[in-house]
Amino acid sequence: MSFASPRRPGRPIGGQLVIDRDHVLDAAERVIKREGPGASLEAVAVEAGVTKPIVYDRVGGRAELADALAERLSDRMLEATEDAIAGETLNQASLSRLVRANLLAVAEHRELFLYVTGGNTEQTAIGRLSLAERSTTPLAKTLAFWRKSQGHDPKVAEAWSFGIVGMLQMISVWWITQPERAVDEVASQISDLMWNGLQGPRK
Amino acid sequence: MSFASPRRPGRPIGGQLVIDRDHVLDAAERVIKREGPGASLEAVAVEAGVTKPIVYDRVGGRAELADALAERLSDRMLEATEDAIAGETLNQASLSRLVRANLLAVAEHRELFLYVTGGNTEQTAIGRLSLAERSTTPLAKTLAFWRKSQGHDPKVAEAWSFGIVGMLQMISVWWITQPERAVDEVASQISDLMWNGLQGPRK
DNA sequence: CCAGGTTTCTTACTGCTGGTAACTTTCACC
DNA sequence: GGTGAAAGTTACCAGCAGTAAGAAACCTGG
Numbered sequence A, B: 001m002s003f004a005s006p007r008r009p010g011r012p013i014g015g016q017l018v019i020d021r022d023h024v025l026d027a028a029e030r031v032i033k034r035e036g037p038g039a040s041l042e043a044v045a046v047e048a049g050v051t052k053p054i055v056y057d058r059v060g061g062r063a064e065l066a067d068a069l070a071e072r073l074s075d076r077m078l079e080a081t082e083d084a085i086a087g088e089t090l091n092q093a094s095l096s097r098l099v100r101a102n103l104l105a106v107a108e109h110r111e112l113f114l115y116v117t118g119g120n121t122e123q124t125a126i127g128r129l130s131l132a133e134r135s136t137t138p139l140a141k142t143l144a145f146w147r148k149s150q151g152h153d154p155k156v157a158e159a160w161s162f163g164i165v166g167m168l169q170m171i172s173v174w175w176i177t178q179p180e181r182a183v184d185e186v187a188s189q190i191s192d193l194m195w196n197g198l199q200g201p202r203k
Numbered sequence C: 001c002c003a004g005g006t007t008t009c010t011t012a013c014t015g016c017t018g019g020t021a022a023c024t025t026t027c028a029c030c
Numbered sequence D: 001g002g003t004g005a006a007a008g009t010t011a012c013c014a015g016c017a018g019t020a021a022g023a024a025a026c027c028t029g030g
Helices: A021-035 A041-048 A052-058 A062-085 A092-108 A110-117 A121-149 A154-176 A183-198 B021-035 B041-048 B052-058 B062-085 B092-108 B110-117 B121-149 B154-176 B183-198
Strands: none
Touching (some): A021 A041, A062 A092, A062 A121, A121 B154, A154 B121, A183 B183, B062 B110, B092 B154
16 A cells, blocks of 8 residues: 655655555564564665655654564564453463463564564663563553452562563573474463462462 | 784784783773673774774674673673572572672673673574573573472473573663662562472462 | 795775755645 | 645765785794
């Protein structure tokens, strides 16, 4: 859609804006999937059928692109994990399915995941946190509620959610470089660790 | 030491090799500490008092530099965490000290940590795994032994150690961007989560 | 003692990328 | 119709990773 054919400089003949932000972001995802996490903004522009300044106008520079793609990716992953537990109350089995769904979602968007969690060169932390925070914010709320309902201090929720997300991210990176490993086994092992940890201290 | 003054091309007057690998790596650490994780190889060369081809000869390109620095950093962090538990058998209190020592070590080498765990652009995963694997390998051994001694299946050790290291890395990144947060509180919360998780299923 | 090869380092370059300034064409309004 | 805003493109700059080629000192065989 919106095939900006004019190779001619100047305002397009039809008038009005032709290329929207999502068109550029879609192109970016295709390029990253094809060329890997090292894909350049120039390649994104070519894939989108526009020129570089358009990319900068619509989404900003490299850091902002990573941030925008992080938002899209985290939405998809949240959706996938929520589907996995399907409204069921949290228990060991549903947690295992959640971890499994997370691993599979990362594998499906492998290159995109590496791009988003990878370096923004300047402030590397931001890139990794930007994906993480979109997951930790809802997770922290759930955790705080869960803790309170069990008569425990909900204050740990924020730190725990970052810990859990970090665990999932590292396991994902590790797993996608170990293709022979069975996803069910890894998901089961990790969900065991998480589930026991979440129970709080034994009396 | 080894102040290569000759701005003149050609073999140095004293004969023999003058700049060794460690000299370049030391310079790289200083530059990264001063200029942040985005420091260039050119800046490293200047700081070392040499030119770029020397850097490439001694340590290789950007990826190899990150790998070499990851090795140094992981050595220091392992030392710091081992000092924290000081040979004591693993329990909840010593685990908390371990997590605390880890956080403080990351804070001390903040920029270097971000450089090492940050993007190697091309294959981002490698950079993060290279630091992680140096921690997980000994940790997995310890975990496997611990599990066996408690009558549990030691097979989970590898996945668990990656999960734990990922948790620590993410918590570290999060914590160093939240300077107001008390380190003892975070260390205590995270060690709680870990300790309970490690205990295995309750009967 | 000196010619040629070896070691060690520098100069100078290529190719690419992120980012931007300046120009060009069309539209919309009065 | 003329004028300014809108929407693009061309063409550029600066900086960086990485490398090829050359220059000075040292070493070795005759």
